[in-house]
Amino acid sequence: MGDNEFVVVANRLPVDKVGDHYEVSPGGLVAALAPVLRAREGCWVGWPGNIGETLEPFEFGGISLVPVTLDQNDFERFYEGFSNSTLWPLYHDLIVQPEYNQEWWDSYVEVNRKFAEAAARAAADGATVWVQDYQLQLVPGMLKELRPDVTVGFFLHIPFPAPALFQQLPWRNEILEGLKGCDLIGFQRNTDEDNFRLLTQDIRTGTFPISIDASEIAVAPEEDVAKLRAAVGNPKHLLLGVDRMDYTKGILQRLLAIESLLEEGALDDVAFIQLATPSRERIEHYRTTRKDVEEAIGRINGRFGDVGRPIVHYIHRSVPKEKLGTFYAAADIMLVTPFKDGMNLVAKEYVAAHPNADGALVLSEFAGAAVELNQAYLCNPFDLESVKAAIVGATEPDAARMRHMHDWVMEHDVAAWAQSFLEEL
């Protein structure tokens, strides 16, 4: 038994160990939860992002971290396999076909047990343990067996699919049993919660849309914004995309929409910056996605760009948070076009970066963020004409719509999200 009254358990720690230094880990879960843990005493149990290395608990950025080791087999079967080639596509409504593999499932059970045991060791008597996301759905049940004294919460950061899809999963009953160990499950949207409740009503559930630490999105200095705009040729319309390189994000679709608008002459004097963090790079569908995106960028620049004046500026790297603020502030139009997304924090970050209510957000109806940011230029990424129409609409932005969304995001930040979940728990 440990001495932590509050324990977060997530697949990844908020930092990855890269060589001998640490880098902020990718994804919305870490972006949202790191400020919550900094504000509350407690510890974070998770994987430090490298294979096979065992680390002692350590402090980083004001958070106490408890590393869990994943070996090569765990990485391939639990992480790349069951988490990201079975559950991820299944929970995102089969954008690609999920694979069902008994060895991956066995590894999922084994690794969930590793996380449950680490959490059981870290938690004080009667502690609150908050388990995160689809990689760890068996942890609540395992933990409750090891430590019946602790209160266990679970939050699903990604969508929960309709029963007809979930029922494809050969281990659907085991997943539901695992989740029954919690005292409360939180979902991003009512539809996720409704889908889950159609399967079982034995667990307390709630909808808690996650958010951002708005104070982390620094207001960018005007000279930095001017410099960035100048670097891309001071276009009339500067468009921006910021994503993990993931097939759920609809990056190719926004490129095709821009290409089609250029072809029709419906968009001119435009530059598009796409920042894409490398993600899950050994998985086939991720490779294909990157290849298709990069091919489209090359084609668009070849067709419509000029020497020293490409249309698409593409960075396949993670950009430091301080710099991200400048990109958001400089962009006239933010393109967030996922086929399916639990929330999409990028949409909220963009809105937070526009305190003067300039700029415009093009947002997929299939992102969780569309429930709250319904004043955005909404589009259906499965319908290219709809994406094109939203982009054209966003070229004449409406400050009242942006103001409304900005006020909402500033008021409903990640501290409020954590507070409401933990109070309910």
Ligand code: ADP
């Ligand atoms: P997901 O959790 O699926 O990755 P979100 O949009 O919810 O999607 O969260 C992504 C997070 O990662 C955001 O906080 C965003 O700022 C950050 N991010 C995405 N792409 C980049 C990038 N190229 N450089 C730096 N941060 C990025």
Ligand code: F6P
């Ligand atoms: O909820 C989104 C999420 O899948 C997190 O669970 C995850 O940590 C993040 O995106 C990044 O993905 P990965 O950890 O696979 O790099």
